[in-house]
Amino acid sequence: MYNDEVHLRQATCAGAAGAAAAVCMGTGAASVSCPATGAACALVPPAAAACGTAAATAIAVCSVASGGSSARGRVHGNSADSMMGTEVYYLINRLTGAIDKIGITSYSERRYSQAYFDAQNVDYYPQAHHEWRTMAIIDEQIRLFNYYVEYGQLPRLNKTFR
């Protein structure tokens, strides 16, 4: 890929990410400012939808921009281009039933240890399986944004958006 093309793709990615952040910060702020009663906390559907759509678009654009294939045409399992199959999962708190993490994995055989479940007090529940990792990333991001819009914060064990 030529440098100009790389720069163009990176700029497009940055633009899409910025637009998504702007849209979603708006919905997040609305959510945070909701009264404690929760009675009037229903989100404006268009705002939430716009947030999710913008996020998904940004992820897709950036996945393409970053590229996944090496010069030899081999794709790493963690590359967005990977077709080895990726699962979207939740870690659900054993006591409260709350979603403590939304994540993806292409390596279920190398999954969390029982010691981790014990330490974090969680259960593991796969939610969806995607052949193309990019689709799993988009699915994960939409779920994360929806969670953020609803609760005003990420799940306990999610530190950042991807």
Add this chain to the structure above:
Amino acid sequence: MIFWAAVEGYQPAYEGITRTRKSVEAHLNAEFARSSLATLEGKLRYVPIIMPKGMRERYPERSKLRKKQRIYDCAPQLNYEIFVSGSFEDQLKEYIRGVALSAPHLKGLGATPEQIEDFKRILAEAVPRILVEQPDQTRH
């Protein structure tokens, strides 16, 4: 000995799994505390894998004795369909069946033959006793 349970399961079975786990965990810990197992230092960490066909293959069984930590990780695969559409009684039976697979491995935690027998007896009696203790849960 402490019994602790989590799960690796598929979402449609969540309700059945959670209801069963809560019942069994409370019952077994109470029974262990009243038996010779009260003096056995260690933890039975039960994390069954409850996945439908097509997903089971990606989540193989992974039971393991961790002698230094005095933990037995019991992680068998259980029948997914039972936790989606089976009765509470059948869910209890399937769940307890998985727990019972750890009996031969308690020796590795230092359990005496008497303690292992107590363990087997408690499991054998568990389903009818839980059903009596929780009459609000429908059997079917």
